[in-house]
Amino acid sequence: MTEGRAHFPIEAWALTETGIDHDSLAVNESVFALANGHIGMRGTLEEGEPSVVPGTYLNGFFEERPLPYAEAGYGFPEEGQTVVNVTDGKLIRLLVGDSPLDLDYGQIISHERTLDLRAGVLRRCTEWRSPNGRTVELRSTRLVSLTRRSIAAIRYEVRCTDDGGDLYVAIQSDLLANEVVENSGSDDPRAAAALRKPLQSELHTGRGRHAVLVHQTTTSRLRMAAGMDHDVLIPDSASEDLEVSPDLARYTLAARLPAGEKLRLVKYLAYGWSSRRSSAAVRDQVEGALAVAKLAGWDRLAAEQRELLDGHWAQADVTIEGDDELQQAVRVGMFHVLQAGLRAEKQPIPAKGLTGPGYDGHAFWDTETYVLPVLTYTAPEAVRDALIWRWSTLDLARERAAVLGQKGAAFPWRTIRGEETSGYWPAGTAAFHVNADIADAVVRYRNATQDDTFDADHGTEILVETARLWASLGHMDDGRGFRIDGVTGPDEYTAVVDNNVYTNLMAQRNLREAVAAVHRQPGVAARLQVTEDEVAVWSEAAEKMRIPFDDELGVHMTSEGFTRHQEWDFEGTPPDKYPLLLNYPYFEIYRKQVVKQADLVMALHLRGDAFTHEQKVADFAYYEARTVRDSSLSAAQQAVVAAECGHLELAYDYWGEAALTDLQNLHGNSGHGLHIASLAGGWTVAVAGFGGMRDHDGHLTFAPRLPPQLTGLAFRVVYQGRCLRVRIGREKVVYQLVSGEPLEIGHHGDTVTVTDAELALDIPPAAEVEPVHQPAHCAPRRRGRHSGQ
Numbered sequence: 001m002t003e004g005r006a007h008f009p010i011e012a013w014a015l016t017e018t019g020i021d022h023d024s025l026a027v028n029e030s031v032f033a034l035a036n037g038h039i040g041m042r043g044t045l046e047e048g049e050p051s052v053v054p055g056t057y058l059n060g061f062f063e064e065r066p067l068p069y070a071e072a073g074y075g076f077p078e079e080g081q082t083v084v085n086v087t088d089g090k091l092i093r094l095l096v097g098d099s100p101l102d103l104d105y106g107q108i109i110s111h112e113r114t115l116d117l118r119a120g121v122l123r124r125c126t127e128w129r130s131p132n133g134r135t136v137e138l139r140s141t142r143l144v145s146l147t148r149r150s151i152a153a154i155r156y157e158v159r160c161t162d163d164g165g166d167l168y169v170a171i172q173s174d175l176l177a178n179e180v181v182e183n184s185g186s187d188d189p190r191a192a193a194a195l196r197k198p199l200q201s202e203l204h205t206g207r208g209r210h211a212v213l214v215h216q217t218t219t220s221r222l223r224m225a226a227g228m229d230h231d232v233l234i235p236d237s238a239s240e241d242l243e244v245s246p247d248l249a250r251y252t253l254a255a256r257l258p259a260g261e262k263l264r265l266v267k268y269l270a271y272g273w274s275s276r277r278s279s280a281a282v283r284d285q286v287e288g289a290l291a292v293a294k295l296a297g298w299d300r301l302a303a304e305q306r307e308l309l310d311g312h313w314a315q316a317d318v319t320i321e322g323d324d325e326l327q328q329a330v331r332v333g334m335f336h337v338l339q340a341g342l343r344a345e346k347q348p349i350p351a352k353g354l355t356g357p358g359y360d361g362h363a364f365w366d367t368e369t370y371v372l373p374v375l376t377y378t379a380p381e382a383v384r385d386a387l388i389w390r391w392s393t394l395d396l397a398r399e400r401a402a403v404l405g406q407k408g409a410a411f412p413w414r415t416i417r418g419e420e421t422s423g424y425w426p427a428g429t430a431a432f433h434v435n436a437d438i439a440d441a442v443v444r445y446r447n448a449t450q451d452d453t454f455d456a457d458h459g460t461e462i463l464v465e466t467a468r469l470w471a472s473l474g475h476m477d478d479g480r481g482f483r484i485d486g487v488t489g490p491d492e493y494t495a496v497v498d499n500n501v502y503t504n505l506m507a508q509r510n511l512r513e514a515v516a517a518v519h520r521q522p523g524v525a526a527r528l529q530v531t532e533d534e535v536a537v538w539s540e541a542a543e544k545m546r547i548p549f550d551d552e553l554g555v556h557m558t559s560e561g562f563t564r565h566q567e568w569d570f571e572g573t574p575p576d577k578y579p580l581l582l583n584y585p586y587f588e589i590y591r592k593q594v595v596k597q598a599d600l601v602m603a604l605h606l607r608g609d610a611f612t613h614e615q616k617v618a619d620f621a622y623y624e625a626r627t628v629r630d631s632s633l634s635a636a637q638q639a640v641v642a643a644e645c646g647h648l649e650l651a652y653d654y655w656g657e658a659a660l661t662d663l664q665n666l667h668g669n670s671g672h673g674l675h676i677a678s679l680a681g682g683w684t685v686a687v688a689g690f691g692g693m694r695d696h697d698g699h700l701t702f703a704p705r706l707p708p709q710l711t712g713l714a715f716r717v718v719y720q721g722r723c724l725r726v727r728i729g730r731e732k733v734v735y736q737l738v739s740g741e742p743l744e745i746g747h748h749g750d751t752v753t754v755t756d757a758e759l760a761l762d763i764p765p766a767a768e769v770e771p772v773h774q775p776a777h778c779a780p781r782r783r784g785r786h787s788g789q
Contacts, residue, residue: 040354
């Protein structure tokens, strides 16, 4: 699939598409997706064509498929999981006379779609002249409810705009199962085969304007139901019909439209799925949700959506002075992060959210390390649910650890339901850092919310079982500390190595926090049969954790011996040979000094308490020259550390790359779904980068500084029942509590107390640092108006 780059006008609170550009169609389908964490609807047109990937998804709903191996090995996962394009309820087709409205035919007089970030809806206005010469104006507004988890709705209006007299139109409103999708987002032919017709009909019912289809997947045996109902406002005579078959329910409305008159249809949709309930029970669930939504009506659904988002933006917004393009991108990113997780409710947050089939719909460590930090300080209730989902998969993680010959729990590298589904061991199973990433998210959430109930019921158990894994996985090397060998850190170009610094430092925090948790929750510790000897092992392992350092170069090694590997020939690598993994053998990549994505640099951020400032500056310079950013996960982390080290303009450029990854399709694959972690990076760079926020040991500290391109930056975070506002200027920062009791924070090394009165403090100038450089052809990829590119 060839993807172009979309072009959007700069708006503060919206994203608008004007006209139809087929080259950017797939990207726009992702960017205009609506979701709530349970339902996801790609931004395809109501009439269904033209489209590239017409997807509708339910979080956690998937089909199983065999995993491919040229040579199998013990402990290799046998089954893959692939997100299913479920029954499509977005479809509303319009016939003008006998001509179907299709933007590839007839004449487009005007066409515009707008994603409204405040109202949480996708609006459309199209004026179209049919081949038979009649002209209509079509207006639609689509929402996926953030307040009613199972509900979506579309308001659809048609008006005759010519003077040709009465116009006869027909509207066909569909539920369509097993929709043909030419490109599933996966290169695995087994996935394509599994998804060719994934839904098997079990029930189909209908009456009046209402229909429900119930289906079950063939192998995973998951059952889902989709239902629709309608309200209609008709200016003149009309006829109605409903037909229901196993894979298609269609409500047809034919009407006579006098010139200038308008027909309005509101389509209510409900979705539900279950692994246990019967087809009748899932049908009844959807029937009930539909009835309540229709009773509420469109106006109430839209008002609820706006009210929720007003409250969210009041405690989460980031405002940027001096870069309108970046302002728009950061808000778009935050909106999609909220959509990805708000109503997931004990289901995973996939790497693409629910915006496309990329990565087969899997969740990775991205969730805990990139997405949950944003939600922790803006929508913490979503974080609680996401972590309870991880806790609910602990038995599967324990089983996986046992298969690998380890104790405790080994969470999967990639999954939908909780089983490991990575078919490539060096970048999957060996990436044990995912366990410490989950533990880190648990600790951050508890510190930020003081949710003791979660700590007792869920959090402590996760910390204990992951600590047991590290104690089992590593070993004490006489005189050289506690080693963790044969693992892969975040950088997938440096695979199966000893003592990856990121992994070891995150494991160290995991072990220390597990010790604190069992002392804090003795009842939980007793239930889990934690012994004093076990706690002593955790403490010693944390205390003696090996952190490789190259004394000659004065930098940390990303893993044991890394700085002694041969250098990659960046000058001799043509720009069209990136990403390297698609153009060079892994064997060649693994044994060279080349970094796919921030690894040790990310440790400088997340475990910054383990480094001196001088070490951070030296380490950042060394790895900046070797990092090619073949991953969308890299730019945001590089930006945060660049800002801390004093490279403010470089941090600003990386900020643009992270925030604009999808709006400018910088990786060429946004049509398969948005890069939710990179979009989360828009917030992260603002708050952790230029705001300098850190949360080590549950204490908030800030070290704000602006890049020269900006005149101001402001953000809000929620913390321990408070809402803190931070406004950064060139020379001063103002801290103020919007709500809550006084809060003690750090500011550039000093401890201060913030109240509801403005506290203005000086921003010390940044220390001078030597310039850093990137590998050839690997400068920041931002293509915005402020970068001069």
